[in-house]
Amino acid sequence: MRTAHKIMRIAYKVLAYLVAAEVAVQAMVMVWAIAGLGRWIDGGGVFDKAAMESAWTPFPEAAGITAHINNGFFVIPALALLLLIVSFFTKLRGAIKWAGLVFALVIVQVMLGILGHQLTLGGALHGLNALALFGTAIYAGRRLRPAVALAVEEESARAATPV
């Protein structure tokens, strides 16, 4: 049982850090794409819906947009869902709460991403919420530092002792 918990705790930590790393990747690929777009336009290039919808990309950094969409719609929600499921098995106080918060922020982030195409202010909040998500995911992962984990484990062991 204890080994199972340990594995789950490692999984929790890894997943939380993966979410944070993915948020960093999202910021990077987006700015990379915008930098590429800027350079393309500077050179007199055109980038419009027809170009965007065609299979061919005029500048290589446009791949950043595709990466952002795939990460944001699929990879990050899947990681956050896995984190939430794993949190049920860690037997650590607060693990579910923080994983739940990460999951909720991911949902909000996806919704703001979609809204941003309609109300551009939603895009600004998407940027802000990314920081909140990044911080929360890092915090969730860091809560499982060995000392904390040990203390909580002892506490839960005491609580489980038959009277």
Added chain:
Amino acid sequence: MSTDSGRRRALKIALPILATVAIVAPLAWPWHASRLPGSYSVMDMGYLDYGGGAAPDPGGGAHGGHMQGHVHGHASEPARMITDLVADPAPPADVRVDLVTRQQTLTAGGRSISGFTVNGTSPGPEIRATQGQLIEVHLRNESVRDGVTLHWHGIDVPNAMDGVAGVTQDAVPAGGEFIYRFVADQVGSFWYHSHQVSNPQVAGGLLGSLVVTPQSGIAQQIDVSAIAHTYGGLRTINGKAEDLRVPAQPGDWARVRVANTDNGPMKVWTNGTYRLLAVDGTEVHRPTEVSDRSVTLTAGARADLEVQAPSDGTAVRVQLSKSTAVILGPAGADADAPVPPQPTADLDLLAYGSPTPLGFDPAQATRQFDYLIGRRPGFVKGRPGMWWSINSHLFPNVPMYVVREGDVVVMHIENRSGEVHPMHLHGHHVVVLARTGVPASGSPWWVDSLNVLPGETYDIGFVANNPGIWMDHCHNLKHAAQGMIAHLMYEGFDTPYRIAGPADNQPE
């Protein structure tokens, strides 16, 4: 005591498992339900939406529901097959065209692109007719492996001639033939394209122009079509990756028929003034002179612009996006003139031209439908993803809009999906009644392809006057392939064709 702790232990193990099941299990049913049978009729898709109108007599075949069984409408009468809905077979054709489709490599702008041709070129030959003529097209598919069909985009043909694989006909396999017959009773600029595996086939160039002119001819000296298409990122007009130069004498008037055959909206503007004569083939009533405004052509849309070659011997440019232009003027004039800056505002078609009667009263609508476009997580064809939804439902569990012949129909379209959608209803022209709550105040704005931006709502109206089973879908054909397809059906009609099946029909 020990049993108590044992129970707690058991609970401790069971709770997380139960919580996991509570999250994962609700995903299983939608996944299962989203899988499609090997072959199916579109009549079995989704659920019936009567739009507040009369439902067919109960007790008969009107079940509907997700893949549950056929609905025919009147239970008392057998359903009529849409295969009967053809042009009068007796009269001979006035315009006969032979079209041969091939799968081959295209060369444009010094590049080779794998694509499709009609009579050896892409776009295929332009079909021209005068109003009232009977057009007969003999299609022969020489080598397109997935099969082909031809859909007459914007022409409200009889249903059996609509060219939608699996709905109005079987895909024409390589070596197969099909004859399309319809009367060109609408004047205007249209286009044709394959509606079998249409996403790659249209992108690959299986398309062409179709123009119907009035018997009295047109008022302009020059009549030119400009088919905008992007082949693998390469921008072209009429298949050439360069500006289209049209010889014109100073003072000549020209009617420039622009068609957008791509998947997203395109802006059109000029370096001088223009009049927008027609939208999606329908004449604008009393169009006024426009300057410093662009016209948005959504995917599949057409616009006829009237421009005049300047009297000083320079050229007039009609920009089809920033990339390509139609240049009209004396030879050599201004061929390298700078691209006129893109106007920052669009010509608002809601208020362009002058009002004239619609021919029907939308206030007397007998059917009122919603077409709400969203985006949500779920499963389509067994695959998880963020999918387009129609009235919160995912394909194929989308509404089947049911009407009776003669119904006055209004539809409320709303886009909350975060991406633009070019909405295309087959077999009908619809008139815009209001956009985001603002009523139309100009010429009746009749469309077959409507640009619906994120956050916009449109109220449209039409008369149900062309019986059959009609696609009502997004003309960003990638989105259609992702399930943005609903249908409008007339009560009492059925189709013998099936999606997939022996003919391997894949309309999207």
